[in-house]
Amino acid sequence: MSKILVFGHQNPDTDAIGAAISFAYLQKELGKETEAVALGAPSEETQYALDYFNVDAPRIVESATGETTQVILVDHNEFQQSISDIADLTILAVVDHHRIANFETADPLYYRAEPVGCTCTIILKMFKENNVTIPKQIAGMMVSAIVSDTLLFKSPTCTQEDIDAANELASIAEINLNGYGLDMLKAGTNLSDKSAETLLDLDAKSFPMGAKNVRIAQVNTVDLNEVLARQTELEVAMKNENATNDYDLFVLIVTNILNSDSELLVIGDSLDKVEAAFNVTLDNNRAFLNGVVSRKKQVVPQLTEAFS
């Protein structure tokens, strides 16, 4: 049996990388030959966690063919968010906490999804079900993933299970959860030295909606105005992205992680659908979304519904 590659989605966030590292470790302990890899470089937030817990960043891959035919997906399932040759590979397992779409297999597989805030919350449960002890470094990456995905428990995607899991993992990782968590989140908000193109690609995913191809990017900040001061530059970059990649609509969500609000900036077709989805009127391609911090729960379903 060839090696099994374990990876999260493209433009990996801390959960995509933390879940790959921790699930590959669990499967190795259960006797499988696995390697955690990533479909992109770690963000500054993720790098903060890797450095803090002295964990190597996973090797970056673009395809699996030639190396293996067997893969495990974590923190995603939609093929357009996955490895480039996903359709040619055998997916042995998926552990995820997103909607299921654009996903198909020829054979039965192991699929574990739960509507919780973070993949690592589910993986903690699987460590326990299999009676495998979690090392400090692995627990550190897992708690970092939960802090990241739930914005330190402020996201509406956060459940009591996520909070309990984070506290349990923080204890194994020997960290002060709130202190470490805020430092890690802030490490990801260093946006000023990044080009508009880089900002748009930090945490971006594509979603087919109706007949349209919608790109939704999110950046976290502690100062909305710092990002919005660059609106003209961002709009040019968004138009270029749409033209180059055949996106019909580019949605940028700029999220203030301290206030738990977002500003929306959109470029492309179907702006009326965006207005309908969020019950707002766009002004200068922008709208303020009070209390919106979760792409998964407060953006994707609303836009999907508007396009259906």
Place this chain on the structure above:
Amino acid sequence: MSKILVFGHQNPDTDAIGAAISFAYLQKELGKETEAVALGAPSEETQYALDYFNVDAPRIVESATGETTQVILVDHNEFQQSISDIADLTILAVVDHHRIANFETADPLYYRAEPVGCTCTIILKMFKENNVTIPKQIAGMMVSAIVSDTLLFKSPTCTQEDIDAANELASIAEINLNGYGLDMLKAGTNLSDKSAETLLDLDAKSFPMGAKNVRIAQVNTVDLNEVLARQTELEVAMKNENATNDYDLFVLIVTNILNSDSELLVIGDSLDKVEAAFNVTLDNNRAFLNGVVSRKKQVVPQLTEAFS
């Protein structure tokens, strides 16, 4: 919150009904308002189990709209095998052991699939994870489902987990596993008094493969010749089914549950794909498939591959 309907696939087999009954019971014990329903009448095999354990057959429904918006799927996920208005409903959870295809949700959900022989094997695990005691009647329906799906452990889909689960459930249900199992399977092989149309509909599922719509039906027997003596009548009925339902290809698998072999009878387009899939030459629209008993593992993937 409105009631949650729990059901298996169309043309329900013993697992579709046993899994719905047992998972609805588990969820009720966990505080959810659930009702097990079915998308069709029980087969004679399933009715044997229901009578033996004194369990009422689930109410038959064709759609959920008007009654509830919330459903749980067991033993299937593909929309074309599900309730007629599945696309308009909120799927809260899926427990299944098939490939994933033609399945999509707008929101995250609970999804538990494992590559084991029977849905009830997974449900037993979930009873244990939640520390819920299984009543004798429920255990009886669950062990019946495992016997049915694995053909008393002879199917290649059967895993050690299924065998262990069946033995554990047989003990709760107070049955002799082999004696009860064979009696139940034989109860499902009474084919002589059924019309060709009824035979073709006993356990039939549709699968989109490439651009084609493929219908695959399976009947169990203890005497292949008894069924094949009706070939002309069956072929007429298969042609009618294709014409009426826009199936491009109708595949009938007649399985001898004592010898664990099958005879294939096919009508429609793309017969060359069938020959390629099973590495056989059709003679008089038929081919013998040595050791083939599992549609899921020995028919669907091979045909899917041939059509891809």
